Amino acid sequence: MKKVEFENVQNIIANQLKKGAFLNTKVDGKSNTMTIAWGNSGRMWDRDCFSVAVRHSRHTFDLMEQSQYFVVSIPKLNTLKKELAFCGTVSGRDKDKFKEANITQQILEDFDVPGIEECELNIVCKIAYKQSMEPSLILSDYVKKKYQTNDYHTIYYGEVVAVYEN
Numbered sequence: 001m002k003k004v005e006f007e008n009v010q011n012i013i014a015n016q017l018k019k020g021a022f023l024n025t026k027v028d029g030k031s032n033t034m035t036i037a038w039g040n041s042g043r044m045w046d047r048d049c050f051s052v053a054v055r056h057s058r059h060t061f062d063l064m065e066q067s068q069y070f071v072v073s074i075p076k077l078n079t080l081k082k083e084l085a086f087c088g089t090v091s092g093r094d095k096d097k098f099k100e101a102n103i104t105q106q107i108l109e110d111f112d113v114p115g116i117e118e119c120e121l122n123i124v125c126k127i128a129y130k131q132s133m134e135p136s137l138i139l140s141d142y143v144k145k146k147y148q149t150n151d152y153h154t155i156y157y158g159e160v161v162a163v164y165e166n
Ligand SMILES: Cc1cc2nc3c(=O)[nH]c(=O)nc-3n(C[C@H](O)[C@H](O)[C@H](O)COP(=O)(O)O)c2cc1C
Pocket: 019, 020, 032, 033, 034, 035, 036, 037, 038, 039, 053, 054, 055, 057, 058, 059, 060, 061, 084, 085, 087, 088, 089, 090, 091, 092, 093
């Protein structure tokens, strides 16, 4: 594992995120992960920033609300498909997904939230800002269709504090 610059791994993130990545949290000593495919990797407030969108029905939402940090783990292109499908359909409320999906928590120096050993990149983010979606501000019918059950996202903007490559 080595530390790399966020700006040097943008292509890896762009190519794999749409196919799936993992969003890891840890609260009260217990880790969880869920699959994500929506997010933004860029710049905000003069800092490197990664934002993730978490629907309010997710166990991860409850955990994010109690967190200061999260980790996004990016698989090597087109790998871990079974694991992504599992972690994107099963809830950490019911199962220890690391154990059941057979993926390995990876300690990232002094950070509490783990990365995933089988992933190419582990991106440690400190939550700088969060915003729950305001339904009246959705301007596009296409986006409205994504919320037919009123299960809105909160978007968490994480300042990227470290990126590790395996
Ligand atoms: C490919 C894929 C991408 C997903 N992307 C997101 C996402 O960006 N945001 C979200 O809230 N849920 C997303 N999900 C759904 C969650 O991963 C899923 O509901 C998961 O079981 C939640 O786990 P949790 O209850 O342990 O948080 C995605 C699922 C899949 C299969």
